[in-house]
Amino acid sequence: MIISERPDLITARQKGLLLCHVCQKLQRENVDTDQLCQRCGEHLHFRHQGSESKTWALCAASAIFFVLANVYPIMTVVYFGKGSPDTILSGVITLVEMGMIPIALVVFIASIAVPMLKLLALVWLLLMVRFNFNMDARQCTQMYRLVVFIGRWSMLDLFVIAILVTLVDLGGIVTISGAPGVTYFSTVVVLTMFAAHTFDPRLIWDREELKREQ
């Protein structure tokens, strides 16, 4: 650790300094209502604007789409004229029945566990920030980083479907095609990724400071 710790634990905001969230440049606050970053031209704010309400809204929307994505089939396999639509979960169960446990686990983690854990973690963080739970801020920040990191892996199932659709197109023998669930699932991926980004982890630490002052 080379950057030295200031003994008084002062935040940039307390000193009237704004940190650009794009290029990380620290700059003094102007009294102007709309301040742009001197370096990259991005709008500057002490915290993401409307972070809590935007994240709540995105979480709620993705929860709805997540239910729809699991109810509707995402893929149809037509084998010798006999079609069977597969939902995300039934696809995983089929894989287990075929004995492909590791692949079933990968698909389950990426398409069901990751979006669900992500939503739960974000809601937990939002509640913690709002109701001042007595939680370790460092651990919460680590959880937030994990949420941001794992989010992209939910795209896995969509990539698999895009690959299978072209690969398995053998006329009357076997054909795989998409089903309406993919649209909902795509929306879940996009919304949860946006939700992770609108949440401002600095809100976790703002609570810490209030606690110390009390």
Place this chain on the structure above:
Amino acid sequence: MDTNPLLSGSSTLLVGCHDCDLLLEDTASLERRIAFCPRCGAVLDITKTNSLERTLALSVTGILLFIPANLLPMLTLEMLGQSNSSTMLSGIYKMTLGGYWWMSLLVGFCSILAPLLKLLALMFVSAGCLFEWNKANLRQALKLYQRLNEWGMFDVYMLGLLVAFIKMNDLGGLVPGVGLFCFTSLLVVATACGSVFDSRLAWRLLDPVNDGVETQ
């Protein structure tokens, strides 16, 4: 490049932690370090050796590999005398034909457009910093790169290929194509390119005013 005061020598600057907003005094030399936030553990700075030169070399390699990786067949399924190949573009095309344009848009963006733009932006930024091109354009490119960073999903696509491969392996003969080897190399090169790129260094070099807030 060694004579540039932004690259070598020590500086006393104030920096802010992007995850917990802690204000810190950066007193150490910028050479060879990994700096963490003492309060929340965020990585504040990792310096890389010859970052710009390596980024330029790897991004040019990546862009060259991009063409065969996208156009040549990755996997071919042979079954009862019929065969079918899959390229990166054909999956997107098929899903659009099936009416799932929103999904194909997302898949196309994450597996082709975003990674390509990321490589192009890195090539432009690293070349521009080395040869001192117009800074305003370079800043725009660097911003674009940072925006797209998370949306380039070659690694996830690779896992998708693996899952598809194992799923279909007992259905018929699956033959990996040249495209798959190009894509694997592309994944390695693109990942390496992202990890040798030092965005803090690039921002320091592209700063129109000066670096950071003075300590007083």
